[in-house]
Amino acid sequence: MSIPPAQAEAATLLARLSGAAPVETHISAVFVGRDTAWKLKKAVALGFLDFSAVDDRERFCRRELALNAPQAPGLYRDVVAITRGDDGALRIGGDGPAVDWVLRMDPVPPADFLDAVAARGGLAPALLDAAADAVAAMHGAAERAAVDAPAALSRILEGNIPAARRAGLDAARVEAWAGAARRELARIAPVLAARAAAGFVRRGHGDLHLGNLCLRAGRPVLFDALEFDEALARIDVGYDLAFLLMDLDARVGRDAANRVLNRYVARTGDAGLVAGLPLWLSLRAMIRAHVEATRQRDGAALLAAAEAHLSPAAPRLVAIGGLQGTGKSTLARALAPALGRCPGALVLRTDEARKRRFGVAPEQRLPPEAYAPAVSAAVHEEVFDMAVAALAGGQAVLLDAVFLDPTIRTRAAALAHAAGLRFDGLWLQAPLEVLRTRIAARRDDASDADEAVLLRAAAADPGRIDWQRIDVTHDGEGAARAALGKDA
Numbered sequence: 001m002s003i004p005p006a007q008a009e010a011a012t013l014l015a016r017l018s019g020a021a022p023v024e025t026h027i028s029a030v031f032v033g034r035d036t037a038w039k040l041k042k043a044v045a046l047g048f049l050d051f052s053a054v055d056d057r058e059r060f061c062r063r064e065l066a067l068n069a070p071q072a073p074g075l076y077r078d079v080v081a082i083t084r085g086d087d088g089a090l091r092i093g094g095d096g097p098a099v100d101w102v103l104r105m106d107p108v109p110p111a112d113f114l115d116a117v118a119a120r121g122g123l124a125p126a127l128l129d130a131a132a133d134a135v136a137a138m139h140g141a142a143e144r145a146a147v148d149a150p151a152a153l154s155r156i157l158e159g160n161i162p163a164a165r166r167a168g169l170d171a172a173r174v175e176a177w178a179g180a181a182r183r184e185l186a187r188i189a190p191v192l193a194a195r196a197a198a199g200f201v202r203r204g205h206g207d208l209h210l211g212n213l214c215l216r217a218g219r220p221v222l223f224d225a226l227e228f229d230e231a232l233a234r235i236d237v238g239y240d241l242a243f244l245l246m247d248l249d250a251r252v253g254r255d256a257a258n259r260v261l262n263r264y265v266a267r268t269g270d271a272g273l274v275a276g277l278p279l280w281l282s283l284r285a286m287i288r289a290h291v292e293a294t295r296q297r298d299g300a301a302l303l304a305a306a307e308a309h310l311s312p313a314a315p316r317l318v319a320i321g322g323l324q325g326t327g328k329s330t331l332a333r334a335l336a337p338a339l340g341r342c343p344g345a346l347v348l349r350t351d352e353a354r355k356r357r358f359g360v361a362p363e364q365r366l367p368p369e370a371y372a373p374a375v376s377a378a379v380h381e382e383v384f385d386m387a388v389a390a391l392a393g394g395q396a397v398l399l400d401a402v403f404l405d406p407t408i409r410t411r412a413a414a415l416a417h418a419a420g421l422r423f424d425g426l427w428l429q430a431p432l433e434v435l436r437t438r439i440a441a442r443r444d445d446a447s448d449a450d451e452a453v454l455l456r457a458a459a460a461d462p463g464r465i466d467w468q469r470i471d472v473t474h475d476g477e478g479a480a481r482a483a484l485g486k487d488a
Helices: 005-018 054-068 114-119 125-141 149-166 171-197 237-251 254-268 271-294 300-309 328-338 350-357 373-392 406-418 432-441 451-459 477-484
Strands: 028-032 037-041 076-084 090-092 098-105 201-203 213-216 219-222 234-236 317-322 346-349 397-400 423-429 468-471
Touching (some): 054 076, 054 098, 125 219, 125 237, 149 271, 171 234, 234 271, 237 254, 237 300, 254 350, 271 346, 271 373, 317 328, 328 423, 373 406, 423 477, 432 451
Parallel strands (some): 317 423
Antiparallel strands (some): 028 037
């Protein structure tokens, strides 16, 4: 990579101010100093973008600032001109004519980018949840876009086929992938169109991989949203999220991708997004594969992932019930990544649905009236509706609830049977004293149940339980996996 000759003088100024060589991509150069970073857009025209004119570089700098400042407060400071003074020298700001423009930003320590955090094994569950929360908040505030979603996705798909060939990926495999991707797009086109009509196409981030999240005050924030092509950024929120899921699956593993998917759906309620995941994940993997190949890096694993996403496993429904403190949610999180297609089962937890209904984070406690019978009935209806949508979209589903009422257990099984899918019910049990100890030790959990709630539930009659009983006094994960079969 290199700075275009016309910007060499500006680059020299920025290198002197920062005291360092730039961090470059094919479209920008970032000069990172001790207190300030300057981002210079390269004067290039690459077909999909044109930064060759000074006025356009200013316009796109200002667009980048407007898009990213709300998501990363304080990271983006302002847009400033590089001017030429009467003495002929270049400077930041000043009254002379602008010869270029830069974004002025806070510097980010290299270790604080989430791809670097991932590389050192630092993506702990709480950090993954916070990343998903940031994406959900961004999508919730994003403007809706009137887009022909199937046609727009088709243009993206078709545009990446020649790009993959030019990058040197195996031509026969690229052609086979293209055929499978076109068939999948034709199959889900009505669903994509319906989601667009329902407002799920929005002005998203557009480039949501781990390298475009960083830590600020210990929490992940989104930055570097795609500013130069509105068509590539006005997409289904699920396709936007899919880049992050694909990147997590490839770099970290299925558990991390599953956690982010489930946290995102817990915050948004958008279980229907799973219908597009095979194609969206595949397309994101193919894009990354040919980008890596163009950079003379090995894209083989990403190409294989792009192919695999279009051959997904069949969905199934698993329900986990039992008294408070039996570890239903812990077990659900452990089992979910291995169930069904990438990135694993959608975990639908009544505790999270209740918090979403009242517009609070899963960890925020609710008052007693939020647990009135009518509210609980509505929560179960919502969870069952989400399960139907996810199963219809081809994703495995794991229901997480107490399931004390036998009619609720019967309804859960009926969801799978109506769709012709496999159903497994797991009933967790442990001595009451064990459950009391666990509940007393809970912190930052979606469940508000205390010992009094547990004792009332333990005194109730659950009726005949015909689900597989799992003793979780110590660790029931092995028994649960055995009950679910080899795919778990």
